[in-house]
Amino acid sequence: MSQQDPVTLMKQYVGKAAADRVQSGTIVGLGTGSTTAYAIQYIGERLQSGELKDIKGIPTSFQATVLAKQYGIPLTTLDEVDRIDIAIDGADEVDPNKNLIKGGGAAHTREKIVDSLAEVFIVVVDNSKLVDRLGSTFLLPVEVIPMAMTPVMKALEKLGGKPTLRMGVKKAGPVVTDEGNLVIDVKFDALENPAELEKEINNIPGVLDNGLFVGVADIILVGEVIDGQAKVREIL
Numbered sequence: 700m701s702q703q704d705p706v707t708l709m710k711q712y713v714g715k716a717a718a719d720r721v722q723s724g725t726i727v728g729l730g731t732g733s734t735t736a737y738a739i740q741y742i743g744e745r746l747q748s749g750e751l752k753d754i755k756g757i758p759t760s761f762q763a764t765v766l767a768k769q770y771g772i773p774l775t776t777l778d779e780v781d782r783i784d785i786a787i788d789g790a791d792e793v794d795p796n797k798n799l800i801k802g803g804g805a806a807h808t809r810e811k812i813v814d815s816l817a818e819v820f821i822v823v824v825d826n827s828k829l830v831d832r833l834g835s836t837f838l839l840p841v842e843v844i845p846m847a848m849t850p851v852m853k854a855l856e857k858l859g860g861k862p863t864l865r866m867g868v869k870k871a872g873p874v875v876t877d878e879g880n881l882v883i884d885v886k887f888d889a890l891e892n893p894a895e896l897e898k899e900i901n902n903i904p905g906v907l908d909n910g911l912f913v914g915v916a917d918i919i920l921v922g923e924v925i926d927g928q929a930k931v932r933e934i935l
């Protein structure tokens with residue numbers, strides 16, 4: 700691999716390590732984000748080399764669909780399959796119980812559907828994503844139907860959060876998700892019970908899903924650079 704900055708190197712290594720775990724004849728959930736993008740690239744390269752055969756991907760976003768097509772990975776849908784063998788996806792935060800915050804790319808609703816259905820869900824992160832407590836470095840994304848934005852923001856404030864509407868970059872106005880909805884990012888000073896909060900937020904009318912993934916991840920692969928050497932650590 701070419702010389703890259705440490706974070707890019709960690710993402711490449713961990714993406715490759717996850718791609719190496721994909722076996723021929725399987726249905727693969729394809730996650731979203733800059734780390735998973737490397738996994739999709741390496742899965743495609745294994746297919747092209749003939750080392751991997753007969754796999755089908757289920758993308759979690761428009762980004763994953765585009766990358767899968769670019770790297771020659773055949774795609775399918777949840778209507779066509781009765782199982783997902785393995786899903787590979789990134790995360791914005793990972794706590795010591797393997798609970799996650801996701802949704803930095805506004806894809807968490809589809810990601811949670813695909814990742815939760817997988818027999819094995821592998822999370823790929825660089826070591827900056829490991830936290831003692833969720834919510835300490837990253838705001839919690841909540842996908843909301845546009846007409847419900849204001850009441851959902853008020854309800855999130857009642858739960859102790861400080862909500863802000865996610866705005867586009869190089870686009871005037873808010874971020875619009877692949878499903879045509881908006882994302883509210885919420886700061887919680889003390890996110891003590893992720894399992895409870897995940898349900899409470901999803902109970903607010905107008906909320907599609909939030910970025911808390913509690914009890915979904917099976918394996919965390921962590922990319923690290925130690926003494927200039929990239930390595931991958933596995934947390935089971």
Ligand SMILES: O=C[C@H](O)[C@H](O)[C@H](O)COP(=O)(O)O
Pocket residue numbers: 730731732733734735788789790791801802803804805806807810
């Ligand atoms: O919505 C996006 C996803 O949850 C991503 O998997 C997450 O934001 C991590 O992305 P990255 O690997 O780019 O940090």
